[in-house]
Amino acid sequence: MSEAPHIPVLIDEVDAALDVRAGERHVDATFGAGGYTARILERGAEVAAFDRDPRAIEGGQTLVAESAGRLTLIEAPFSAMEAELERRGFVPVDGVTMDIGVSSMQLDQAERGFSFQGDGPLDMRMSGEGMSAADWLNEADEAEIADVLHRYGEEPRARRVARAIVSARPLTRTSELANVVRKALGFKPYDKKDPATRTFQAVRIHVNRELDELAEGLAAAERVLKPGGRLAVVTFHSLEDRVVKRFLRERSGSEPAGSRHRPQTAARAAPSFETPAKAVRPSDDEINRNPRARSATLRVARRTDAAPWPSEGA
Numbered sequence: 216m217s218e219a220p221h222i223p224v225l226i227d228e229v230d231a232a233l234d235v236r237a238g239e240r241h242v243d244a245t246f247g248a249g250g251y252t253a254r255i256l257e258r259g260a261e262v263a264a265f266d267r268d269p270r271a272i273e274g275g276q277t278l279v280a281e282s283a284g285r286l287t288l289i290e291a292p293f294s295a296m297e298a299e300l301e302r303r304g305f306v307p308v309d310g311v312t313m314d315i316g317v318s319s320m321q322l323d324q325a326e327r328g329f330s331f332q333g334d335g336p337l338d339m340r341m342s343g344e345g346m347s348a349a350d351w352l353n354e355a356d357e358a359e360i361a362d363v364l365h366r367y368g369e370e371p372r373a374r375r376v377a378r379a380i381v382s383a384r385p386l387t388r389t390s391e392l393a394n395v396v397r398k399a400l401g402f403k404p405y406d407k408k409d410p411a412t413r414t415f416q417a418v419r420i421h422v423n424r425e426l427d428e429l430a431e432g433l434a435a436a437e438r439v440l441k442p443g444g445r446l447a448v449v450t451f452h453s454l455e456d457r458v459v460k461r462f463l464r465e466r467s468g469s470e471p472a473g474s475r476h477r478p479q480t481a482a483r484a485a486p487s488f489e490t491p492a493k494a495v496r497p498s499d500d501e502i503n504r505n506p507r508a509r510s511a512t513l514r515v516a517r518r519t520d521a522a523p524w525p526s527e528g529a
Contacts, residue, residue, distance in 0.1 A: 223250035224508040225449055228495050229312060232447045232515040235260050239309035242300070242439065244293035244432060246271055249278050251312050252286065261285045263305050267292045267342040292342075294431035297438050307441035313448045315429055315455045334390040339419045348418050349387050357381045367426070367454065368417030375399050376414055389415075416452070426458055433462045434526065437487055442520035446488070449513050456494075456512045463490050463516050466524060485521035490514070 223229070229251060235241060237259025243252040246264040248271070255262050256278075262285065266272055272290045279286050289299050293313065300306045337349035352360065361377035364370040379399035386392050393411040396402075400410040420426060436446055450456040468486035495513040502509050 222505065223247075223254075223314060223449075224451075224505065224511045225495065225497055225501070225513045226250060226254060228513055229447045229449065230254055230258075232495075232513070233310045233312065233445050235310065240305060240307075241310040242296065242308050242312065242436070244296060244311060244313040244436070245315065246275055246288065247314065249275050251314065253278060255310075255312070256282055256285060260309070261287075261305075263287045263289060263300060263303065263308075265289050265291055265293045265296065265299070269343060292428055292432075294428045294435060296432060296435040300439055306439050308439050308444060309441060310445045310447070311436040311440060313429075313432060313436070313446075315425070315448065315450045315459075334388055337387055337389055337392055339415075339422050341423050346422065348392075348422050349385075351422060352380055352392070352418065353385045363421045364414055364417045366417070367420040368413035368415075369454075370413045370417065372400060392418075420454070426454060429455060429458050430462070433459065434523075437466065437518070438523045440518040442518055444518040446516045446518070447513060448515075449511055451507075451510050451512075456514070459514050460494075463488055463514060467516065484524045485519070487519055487521045487524055488516040489519055490516045 233241065233255070235255050235258035239260040241255050241260045241262050243255065243262055243264040246252060246266040249264070252262050252264045252275075262282075264275070264286065266275075266288070267290065269290055272288050275286075275288050279288055287303065287305070291299050296311075297306075300308070337347065337352070339348040340346075355363075357374075357377045357380075360380055361373040364373035364376055370376060376396055376399050379395050380386065380392070383391070383395045386395070392414065393409070396411040396414045397409070402410050433448070440446060448459045450459055466486060466488045467490045468483070469490070495515070497508040497511050
C-alpha cells in the first residue's frame with residue numbers, strides 16, 4: 216500500500232488494539248491521509264472509510280485502486296456510519312477506528328482557515344459546506360460567542376475576547392481573528408502558547424459540531440460492531456477525551472449508579488462494552504518523532520453481546 220503523507224499518532228498501539236485478521240470488516244471513521252486504513256488493509260481486512268472532507272476522499276483514490284476492491288471510501292460524517300454501512304451491506308463489523316479532531320493536512324492548508332500559522336480565509340469547515348467560521352463570527356451575538364469560547368476553548372476571559380471580536384467585525388481572515396484575540400489578551404511574543412489557540416479551537420469545534428458528531432459516532436459504532444468487535448478512539452484534547460471516557464464508562468457499567476446530585480432516572484442496560492483499566496499515551500520516542508502526538512490519548516474497548524443502548528430521548 217502507498218505510504219500516507221502523515222503517520223497517524225499511536226498507530227502501533229491502535230494496530231495492537233484492533234488485532235486485525237484477514238477477511239475481517241473494519242471501519243476507519245476518520246480517513247484523513249489514510250494511514251490507519253493502509254495498516255488495516257495490510258492485515259488483509261476489508262475497510263469502509265469515512266471522511267466529510269471531499270479533499271480527503273479525492274486524495275484516497277490511489278489507495279482505493281491499490282486495494283483490489285477491499286477499500287470503500289464514503290464522503291459522509293461518521294455520525295452517519297450506521298445508515299451508510301447498512302446501505303452497502305457492510306454490517307456488522309469487526310472493528311471501528313476513530314482519530315478525532317482536525318487533521319494535519321487540514322492544519323497545513325492555509326486556505327482552509329483552520330490555523331493562524333499561515334494567513335487564509337476564515338473558513339474552518341471540514342466539509343466545505345454550511346456556515347463558515349467568518350459567517351458565524353460576523354453574525355452571532357456577543358453572548359453566544361463568549362459561551363462557545365468558554366465551552367469549547369476553555370477560554371477564561373471569553374467575554375473579553377467576544378467583546379473584541381464584535382468590535383472588530385467584519386472579520387474575514389485568520390490573521391485578523393488571531394490579532395484581535397492577541398490584542399484583547401495582551402499577547403507577548405515570548406509567551407509559550409499563543410492565546411489565539413483556544414479561540415481557534417473553540418470556533419472550529421462549534422462550526423463543525425465536533426463534540427456532537429463524536430457522541431453520535433460513538434453510539435453508531437456501538438450499533439455496527441459485532442460481539443467481540445474492537446473500538447479504538449484517539450483524541451487530542453480534554454473535551455474530546457471526556458466524551459469518550461464518559462461514553463465507555465457508562466457503556467461498560469463502571470459509571471456511578473447515581474447520587475443525590477445526579478439521580479439515576481432509568482434501569483441500567485446491560486454493559487455493551489468491556490474496557491481495559493487505563494488509557495494509552497504516546498511514548499517519549501513517538502513524541503520526539505511527532506510533536507503532535509504529545510496530547511494524544513487512546514481509549515479502546517471490546518463489544519459485548521449485549522444489545523446496543525437506546526438512544527437518548529428514545
